[in-house]
Amino acid sequence: MDFLFFVLNFVLTLTLPVHCGKILVFPHEGSHWINMNVLIEELHARGHHITVLRALDSWYIAEESPHYVSITLPVLLGGDDEFYHTFISKQLQIRRQGHSAWTRFKLDMSLKDKFSEMHQKICELVIYIIEKDPALIDRLEKTGYDVMLTDPANGGGVVLAHYLHLPLVLNVRWTVHGEAHFGMAPSPLSYVPFPLSQLTDRMTFIQRTYNLLFYTVRLYLYKRIVGPHYRALCARYFHPHLDYFELFQAADIWLMRVDFVFEFPRPTMPNIIYVGGFQCKPAKRLPADLEDFVQTSGDHGVIVMSLGTLVGQLPLDIAEEIAAAFAELPQKVILRYTGERPSALANNTLLVKWFPQNDLLGHPKTRLFVSHGGTNGIFEAIYHGVPIVGLPLVFDQDDNLSKMRSRGVAKVVDIATIDRRSFKEALHEVLRDPSYRRRMQKLSQLHRDTPLKPLESAIFWTEFVMRHKGAAHLRTEAYKMPWYSYYSVDVVGFLMCVVLLTVFVVFNIIRCLCCRCVKRKKKQD
Amino acid sequence: MDFLFFVLNFVLTLTLPVHCGKILVFPHEGSHWINMNVLIEELHARGHHITVLRALDSWYIAEESPHYVSITLPVLLGGDDEFYHTFISKQLQIRRQGHSAWTRFKLDMSLKDKFSEMHQKICELVIYIIEKDPALIDRLEKTGYDVMLTDPANGGGVVLAHYLHLPLVLNVRWTVHGEAHFGMAPSPLSYVPFPLSQLTDRMTFIQRTYNLLFYTVRLYLYKRIVGPHYRALCARYFHPHLDYFELFQAADIWLMRVDFVFEFPRPTMPNIIYVGGFQCKPAKRLPADLEDFVQTSGDHGVIVMSLGTLVGQLPLDIAEEIAAAFAELPQKVILRYTGERPSALANNTLLVKWFPQNDLLGHPKTRLFVSHGGTNGIFEAIYHGVPIVGLPLVFDQDDNLSKMRSRGVAKVVDIATIDRRSFKEALHEVLRDPSYRRRMQKLSQLHRDTPLKPLESAIFWTEFVMRHKGAAHLRTEAYKMPWYSYYSVDVVGFLMCVVLLTVFVVFNIIRCLCCRCVKRKKKQD
Incomplete structure (x- = not known):
């Protein structure tokens, strides 16, 4: 009891x-x-x-x-x-x-x-x-x-x-x-x-x-x-x-x-x-149509692509290059895109206006996330251990993705020079080199392994x-100090003055003594 | 189920x-x-x-x-x-x-x-x-x-x-x-x-x-x-x-x-x-003899004193002064002491060779902790919300107690000048001024209020x-940098050189131009 x-x-x-x-x-x-x-x-x-x-x-x-x-x-x-x-x-x-x-x-x-x-x-x-x-x-x-x-x-x-x-x-x-x-x-x-x-x-x-x-x-x-x-x-x-x-x-x-x-x-x-x-949480079951599409991918799995809530579309020529690269892959692709449908789009790519990103990234068949590099998306990818191909556009996205690249869990493609070949190469590299996924899953373990x-x-x-x-006991009030005190510039300056003054006084005393000695010697001579 | x-x-x-x-x-x-x-x-x-x-x-x-x-x-x-x-x-x-x-x-x-x-x-x-x-x-x-x-x-x-x-x-x-x-x-x-x-x-x-x-x-x-x-x-x-x-x-x-x-x-x-x-934990029940002694204290409560594991005794004259001060209090005192029994010791003071410090500090009748200021004892006092009268002796004890004093939860007595009057005054101040206890209980709340x-x-x-x-991801390796790089001395030095060089070059160009103008003017004159 x-x-x-x-x-x-x-x-x-x-x-x-x-x-x-x-x-x-x-x-x-x-x-x-x-x-x-x-x-x-x-x-x-x-x-x-x-x-x-x-x-x-x-x-x-x-x-x-x-x-x-x-x-x-x-x-x-x-x-x-x-x-x-x-x-x-x-x-x-x-x-x-x-x-x-x-x-x-x-x-x-x-x-x-x-x-x-x-x-x-x-x-x-x-x-x-x-x-x-x-x-x-x-x-x-x-x-x-x-x-x-x-x-x-x-x-x-x-x-x-x-x-x-x-x-x-x-x-x-x-x-x-x-x-x-x-x-x-x-x-x-x-x-x-x-x-x-x-x-x-x-x-x-x-x-x-x-x-x-x-x-x-x-x-x-x-x-x-x-x-x-x-x-x-x-x-x-x-x-x-x-x-x-x-x-x-x-x-x-x-x-x-x-x-x-x-x-x-x-x-x-x-x-x-x-x-x-x-904001990350375990993936929920996908809506039936998405789940059916994902299941058709077989062992090749799925690529998920989104450029964030702000960017629903890209200039058409870029969209065509991306679609063409996707068309050559054996994977299925789910692409959040609100713009005009690129003509190069193949059957393996599903275009949607919105998708449950967290649930898709958490799906066991998801192999890769093509992302613009917003922090929310990056943290969802980390949480679910999905490696990234980055297409940074604005703000902090380049920087966020460069952090992921330095950890070996992302490949970044420059939107300025993107074409079907370079994009496909990046996708291939992350899909075929298992170290991207392994390192991302290690990051995921570290990220999730917290006491709270x-x-x-x-x-x-x-x-x-x-x-x-x-929470005053956790907060320093050092910011209230003037910068020269905070960085101890005043103290170091003061100590340097003291040292210089001491050297000056000692030097002068010695000089005086020497002068007197010389004078006395001259007198004696 | x-x-x-x-x-x-x-x-x-x-x-x-x-x-x-x-x-x-x-x-x-x-x-x-x-x-x-x-x-x-x-x-x-x-x-x-x-x-x-x-x-x-x-x-x-x-x-x-x-x-x-x-x-x-x-x-x-x-x-x-x-x-x-x-x-x-x-x-x-x-x-x-x-x-x-x-x-x-x-x-x-x-x-x-x-x-x-x-x-x-x-x-x-x-x-x-x-x-x-x-x-x-x-x-x-x-x-x-x-x-x-x-x-x-x-x-x-x-x-x-x-x-x-x-x-x-x-x-x-x-x-x-x-x-x-x-x-x-x-x-x-x-x-x-x-x-x-x-x-x-x-x-x-x-x-x-x-x-x-x-x-x-x-x-x-x-x-x-x-x-x-x-x-x-x-x-x-x-x-x-x-x-x-x-x-x-x-x-x-x-x-x-x-x-x-x-x-x-x-x-x-x-x-x-x-x-x-x-190391702190909730107090356990005291041994029967200690509990009986504590209960005899009535509303006045108990003072607990220990000078740590290393110091079991004090010079006899100091011990006599401390015992005499305790003798004048209405509180009961439990004193961990291995030396000779001071003659001034009154009935209200129990001398023991060892006591369960954590359990005593956690007893509801404990009003005050007289401590040498070791961190273990201080944290036990914080945990149980018991204010301190400090008698620092060696090592970091002065510093530890000065931290507690600055938070208004301890009064520190100098062992060099201690006598029954000064010691009793310190005890009285902490016992009678409720702010010491109130602040210590606030510290206790803050200390205990952690997610883990x-x-x-x-x-x-x-x-x-x-x-x-x-845990490599939590550990910076900046300590491997030479000090002049860590503190950006090399970069600042380099930038200062660039600025000086630029000033020097610009100054010389201007000087040359001025000279030429002057020469040309002289020629014209």
């Missing part, structure tokens, strides 16, 4: 919410929302009450959901698929005309006005919440939220948490200053490749120089783009000289959407919790912050 | 060994063994086969145990209680004669010959294993151990693991170069106080200067003391120019015997697992290394 009681108690402890709290969520739009929503659903399942702040024209964030209550703010953020589609097409065009590091850099920088505008609008949204609707801010203040959960790719949630004096949990990969680690953990540029650099943790002298230079330039640009907006916002509500980035660094817990089968080993901080791949699943970990630490009203 | 199967399966997964492996243990003597033994017992309970290497005169490590098989090596390490007792008496004597930081430093340094001798003997022990008994090294090589578990306070296990090509797990707080973090994680001396400094993470300019200076001097001394022995050993078996400390840095997992309710927040690395307090208990975590990661034959 005692044993049964123990077992039931144990199971209950694991399944019942520890503490039902109130969570305020300030999300970031686009694919970031997909990750945030996974967290929200799980927190809701554990009995927490969740309020999501959204703009009138929110693009991914639904107004109604069984998992949260939303507050729609009458502010337009102006985010839409259209802009990004045009941007991606332009990127693709420039890439195909040949691209140096400098061209890619300029290309990224062409986004800066859009980003600046986005941050400006986010600040307007925060101002609306605090000033324009007294009933709203009153409601937010009086509800007694336990925590603010936000994605700091924009700073709205961070500033609002500070205004409302709420503990802060970040669901994060990027802050407004770029990759999140760089904002709060020591990141020696000698072995920590700067994000988007496509470098590894083992760099040559030239690569280290490039790493340091480009990181410095990028950080300067990020600060130029976002700084004015958040500085003005902080001056309005807090202190005219407050460094807005301190508010980010003051976050209690950073739920970092990577782990070390993806990221290279690097210094970290006690309040960083790695939750990379928290990434999603459980994310929930535990969010609830931890709610239970203890923060 | 399905549910019952699930529950049973789940419970079995948690209780059955995941993988029964073979573990080679190279322990460190003295109180370090107590911690190692906790790990060994748990690993044995999970079905692993453990072999412990010990010297002929091993001091704490028993030859026979139900938990491990020992291999006794016919080498004398010369470690014994006697030396440390004499050393501690001497320390106490010097402390009482007044002590500056410099005196304390000199005192610590007086240990250096003993430490040098210890490391020399450890190296002889390794040489014995590898060279003197071919059957032994053959046995070790052929047994097929899955991992070497060692405490790197000496380097024997680290070198042997490298020789036997075994994955390496460190059960660690100190390496041969001092506190373990400093050997492998970035440790900015501007906010990471150097161990033994009694500083916090918020330092004044003078404190930061002291921190940097003393750390540099200490590191130099550590290297002087241990360097020659391990360098010679590595030259003998590996490579004449191998930096022996790289072998430590190559460890797969560092089971660090602290956590962040004890340590100040600071940078860490992905392969550091915090297991501070892994520290001991489970230690076991998980040891088994992880066994399962995957290492």
Whole structure:
């Protein structure tokens, strides 16, 4: 009886919410929302009450959901698929005309006005919440939220948490200053490749120089783009000289959407919790038609291809080359594609507008994933142990795939020069060389072999912050020091002065003594 | 039925060994063994086969145990209680004669010959294993151990693991170069106080200067003391120019015997697992006589005092002062003491040669712990939420207690100047000011609120290394870089040269052009 009681108690402890709290969520739009929503659903399942702040024209964030209550703010953020589609097409065009590091850099920088505008609008949204609707801010203040959960790719949630004096949990990969680690953990540029650099943790002298230079330039640009907006916002509500980035660094817990089968080993901080791949789960049974198609592949198996939610199609000539390469394979291919059907498409390829990617990647017949290199897709491939042929297009995709390539689990094809031959060669290499699959399955084992699943970990630490009203004991406040103190420049300078002064005094004493000796000797002579 | 199967399966997964492996243990003597033994017992309970290497005169490590098989090596390490007792008496004597930081430093340094001798003997022990008994090294090589578990306070296990090509797990707080973090994680001396400094993470300019200076001097001394022995050993078996400390840095997992309710927040690395307090467990029922004594304390409760396993007694005059202070309290006192019974001892104080410290600290009537400040005792006090009056004597005890003092959970009394009045005042302050207990109970909550208990975590990661034959993906190899590359000195130097050269060239071109203009003008004139 005692044993049964123990077992039931144990199971209950694991399944019942520890503490039902109130969570305020300030999300970031686009694919970031997909990750945030996974967290929200799980927190809701554990009995927490969740309020999501959204703009009138929110693009991914639904107004109604069984998992949260939303507050729609009458502010337009102006985010839409259209802009990004045009941007991606332009990127693709420039890439195909040949691209140096400098061209890619300029290309990224062409986004800066859009980003600046986005941050400006986010600040307007925060101002609306605090000033324009007294009933709203009153409601937010009086509800007694336990925590603010936000994605700091924009700073709205961070500033609002500070205004409302709420503990802060970040669901994060990027802050407004770029990759999140760089904002709060020591990141020696000698072995920590700067994000988007496509470098590894083992760099040559030239690569280290490039790493340091480009990181410095990028950080300067990020600060130029976002700084004015958040500085003005902080001056309005807090202190005219407050460094807005301190508010980010003051976050209690950073739920970092990577782990070390993806990221290279690097210094970290006690309040960083790695939750990379928290959206992955065991594959469910496929819909009957897909399952039938997959089963027809026999021993050759299936290739799954998707270029992410943003990119449904490619320029027709590229699509034709890809289709032609697929047509020559004995494998079956399932291709998520919304564009015009390429004429070279053979019977072995199934074109669909949408597919259950996680379930397909987890199917035992899946041999290969052709991916654009978004982190969500990469983590699903790692989780299910499926090697990758990468077709990176924009943003961090080149960098993500270069990480996978350096681990020997992916082959990357340049979209600028792709043709049926090069694409088929890449597919052949990954399909025929068993080391790709073996290494990916090893990565999968390492990724899955954790004492706590990434999603459980994310929930535990969010609830931890709610239970203890923060996590101050895990968070250094060293970021408040001026840089010359942080890097001990003042201390080293002081010690050098002391040494120089000592040398100078000793030298002069010796000189004086020598002079006197010489004078005395002269007198004696 | 399905549910019952699930529950049973789940419970079995948690209780059955995941993988029964073979573990080679190279322990460190003295109180370090107590911690190692906790790990060994748990690993044995999970079905692993453990072999412990010990010297002929091993001091704490028993030859026979139900938990491990020992291999006794016919080498004398010369470690014994006697030396440390004499050393501690001497320390106490010097402390009482007044002590500056410099005196304390000199005192610590007086240990250096003993430490040098210890490391020399450890190296002889390794040489014995590898060279003197071919059957032994053959046995070790052929047994097929899955991992070497060692405490790197000496380097024997680290070198042997490298020789036997075994994955390496460190059960660690100190390496041969001092506190373990400093050997492998970035440790900015501007906010990471150097161990033994009694500083916090918020330092004044003078404190930061002291921190940097003393750390540099200490590191130099550590290297002087241990360097020659391990360098010679590595030259003998590996490579004449191998930096022996790289072998430590190559460890797969560092089971660090602290956590962040004890340590100040600071940078860490992905392969550091915090297991501070892994020896703590819920209190068991006290023996009848102790329980009866505790119950007589009524609402006043009990004070528990111990000065650690090494120090059973104090100079009689100090003991008399302490006994006299206790005599004036309404609380009952349980004192672990092996020396002469002080005449001032009153009826409220029970003198015992040994007591179950964890069970006493966990008793609901315990109000206060008078402790020398060893980490084991401090973690037990944190675990059970009992505030501390500290009487630090030697080693890291001052530093440990200063950490607790900075968190407002301990009052520290200087053994050099202690008398009944000052000691009683300290006891009164901690007993009467409820904030000490409240803060300690908050620390206790934070310490206990982890997704995995520290001991489970230690076991998980040891088994992880066994399962995957290492943890290379969590371990940076940046330590292999030369210092000037690690700190980007070469890159910054190169960039400065480029800038200077550019300035020089541009300046000269402009000068030439100006000269020509002037000449032409002169000609025209």
